[in-house]
Amino acid sequence: MGSPDTACDLILFGAMGDLASKKLFPALYQLHRADLLSPGTRILGLARRDYTLDEAREAVRERLLEKLEPDEVSADAMESFLARVGYQNLDFSSPEGYKALAKWRSEGPADNTLILYYATPPGLYATITSHLADLDSCDEHTRVVVEKPIGHDLPSSRQLNDQLASVFREENIFRIDHYLGKETVQNLIALRFANNLFASQWDQNHISHMEITVAESVGIEGRWSYFDGAGQLRDMVQSHLLQLLCLLAMDPPSDLSSHSIRDEKVKVLKALSPMTQTRIPTHLVRGQYTAGTADGHPVPGYLEEEGAAGHSHTETFVALKVEIENWRWAGVPFYIRTGKRLPEKRSEIIVHFKPAPHYIFDPDQKHLANNKLIIRLQPDEGMALQILTKDQGLSRGMRLRQGPLDLSFAEAFDTDRIPDAYERLLLEVMKGNQYLFVRRDEVEYAWRWIDELLDNCEECGAHPKRYSAGSWGPVASIAMITRDDRSWYEDA
Ligand SMILES: NC(=O)C1=CN([C@@H]2O[C@H](COP(=O)(O)OP(=O)(O)OC[C@H]3O[C@@H](n4cnc5c(N)ncnc54)[C@H](OP(=O)(O)O)[C@@H]3O)[C@@H](O)[C@H]2O)C=CC1
Numbered sequence: 244m245g246s247p248d249t250a251c252d253l254i255l256f257g258a259m260g261d262l263a264s265k266k267l268f269p270a271l272y273q274l275h276r277a278d279l280l281s282p283g284t285r286i287l288g289l290a291r292r293d294y295t296l297d298e299a300r301e302a303v304r305e306r307l308l309e310k311l312e313p314d315e316v317s318a319d320a321m322e323s324f325l326a327r328v329g330y331q332n333l334d335f336s337s338p339e340g341y342k343a344l345a346k347w348r349s350e351g352p353a354d355n356t357l358i359l360y361y362a363t364p365p366g367l368y369a370t371i372t373s374h375l376a377d378l379d380s381c382d383e384h385t386r387v388v389v390e391k392p393i394g395h396d397l398p399s400s401r402q403l404n405d406q407l408a409s410v411f412r413e414e415n416i417f418r419i420d421h422y423l424g425k426e427t428v429q430n431l432i433a434l435r436f437a438n439n440l441f442a443s444q445w446d447q448n449h450i451s452h453m454e455i456t457v458a459e460s461v462g463i464e465g466r467w468s469y470f471d472g473a474g475q476l477r478d479m480v481q482s483h484l485l486q487l488l489c490l491l492a493m494d495p496p497s498d499l500s501s502h503s504i505r506d507e508k509v510k511v512l513k514a515l516s517p518m519t520q521t522r523i524p525t526h527l528v529r530g531q532y533t534a535g536t537a538d539g540h541p542v543p544g545y546l547e548e549e550g551a552a553g554h555s556h557t558e559t560f561v562a563l564k565v566e567i568e569n570w571r572w573a574g575v576p577f578y579i580r581t582g583k584r585l586p587e588k589r590s591e592i593i594v595h596f597k598p599a600p601h602y603i604f605d606p607d608q609k610h611l612a613n614n615k616l617i618i619r620l621q622p623d624e625g626m627a628l629q630i631l632t633k634d635q636g637l638s639r640g641m642r643l644r645q646g647p648l649d650l651s652f653a654e655a656f657d658t659d660r661i662p663d664a665y666e667r668l669l670l671e672v673m674k675g676n677q678y679l680f681v682r683r684d685e686v687e688y689a690w691r692w693i694d695e696l697l698d699n700c701e702e703c704g705a706h707p708k709r710y711s712a713g714s715w716g717p718v719a720s721i722a723m724i725t726r727d728d729r730s731w732y733e734d735a
């Protein structure tokens with residue numbers, strides 16, 4: 244990955260929370276273990292609880308041991324990693340405590356790059372930013388990392404972005420969309436722009452439609468209070484799914500710089516067909532899970548989840564037919580679906596190529612005659628190109644058979660572990676590279692499209708349709724695609 248040139252002072256707001264425990268500390272430990280943290284890099288954890296430094300380090304150790312594989316833990320690496328970690332208890336809403344940050348800074352090398360990571364409930368971002376504005380050591384070089392959600396809609400995201408802009412420069416604001424840190428998602432750029440085979444076929448002349456499925460088997464995992472105010476459209480589509488769509492649909496950037504890539508993504512967001520009230524009945528299906536099974540065990544419905552208020556029209560599943568109004572994609576629908584409590588965790592993209600212009604084989608095999616590229620984002624990362632060959636054997640004549648040219652990254656590249664998205668993202672923040680982070684205008688165009696969709700949806704008055712946990716969502720999502728004489732890939 245290449246280590247960052249300069250040492251950093253990383254201040255982690257919310258260091259004892261779920262994200263820090265499950266993702267951030269494990270990612271930092273892995274970077275440390277791989278010698279990718281500069282020797283002078285220091286980490287300061289901040290949270291409410293009144294821990295001494297030893298207690299905080301012990302808490303970090305316990306969380307790391309829960310998360311890491313036994314062969315990833317060595318006493319040396321663990322001790323030297325924990326030696327980098329400091330801790331300060333602080334109530335983020337009280338300006339007094341922030342002086343401790345300046346003190347911690349003054350105890351370390353003066354030229355360490357300051358990185359502030361907001362891993363706190365989003366309601367605290369504004370408070371923290373306003374208190375940081377008064378902090379002496381926060382200057383025009385200070386980087387800030389902000390977790391999603393960036394607002395709840397366009398006005399709130401603008402307000403948050405304005406506030407960040409009043410303290411930090413846009414080139415120092417790193418808005419996380421952790422899907423961009425996934426190796427397989429970055430690979431979309433390599434696949435599309437390093438292989439002329441695909442680059443030359445990537446448009447409405449050669450592609451009939453695409454599918455993006457991001458399925459989760461988990462429910463809302465104890466996050467009812469957050470999720471019920473968001474729903475799958477805000478939680479997953481506004482961010483991860485639209486980012487995937489942008490990477491699939493954007494024009495070739497002139498280079499790999501963050502400006503070039505983000506400029507191209509913004510053009511896609513601006514060209515999305517608005518989800519008007521006339522489109523919604525045929526282009527959108529929302530669902531909410533009822534009791535069913537997950538991994539062979541009975542699980543409650545959304546309305547019976549821990550913390551549920553008993554009544555809600557929040558969607559846990561969405562299927563969408565998205566169209567892009569430009570020359571490259573005119574007439575090519577992108578069918579998108581994402582949901583909780585689906586049968587398995589699976590994220591994949593299917594590119595359906597158009598059939599050859601003149602068909603000469605058995606008429607009863609015509610349905611086979613289009614190539615498909617299956618890009619497996621997770622799990623079993625890799626890709627398969629479905630091609631048509633002659634069926635083997637003397638008795639088979641010129642019968643066709645579809646088979647995959649299959650590339651499993653783990654097998655082909657002898658990869659022992661695929662780095663977690665947060666390892667890549669933290670490393671890029673330390674290097675100051677923004678190409679895997681979301682620019683202000685991207686967030687705001689994405690909200691503009693989602694807001695209009697949600698407003699029109701409310702006008703239409705349709706509530707989410709029920710689906711059993713462990714199924715592939717409401718039957719209406721199947722009807723949405725079969726209406727166009729197509730089917731979701733696993734149903735094919
Ligand atoms: N959890 C996840 O998997 C994901 C989370 N995110 C985002 O990351 C952010 C953090 O989420 P998550 O870790 O789940 O949240 P948690 O509620 O688990 O953790 C919040 C952390 O913030 C601290 N905190 C909260 N209020 C205060 C306060 N007033 N003063 C000082 N410390 C405070 C808590 O300290 P203490 O523990 O001492 O109370 C805790 O360490 C959110 O924006 C979320 O949307 C994004 C993607 C995935």
Ligand SMILES: O=C1O[C@H](COP(=O)(O)O)[C@@H](O)[C@H](O)[C@H]1O
Binds near residue numbers: 459478479
């Ligand atoms: O951002 C989020 O992502 C997770 C899914 O992430 P993955 O890396 O496990 O695919 C989702 O469960 C969560 O609701 C959402 O906030």
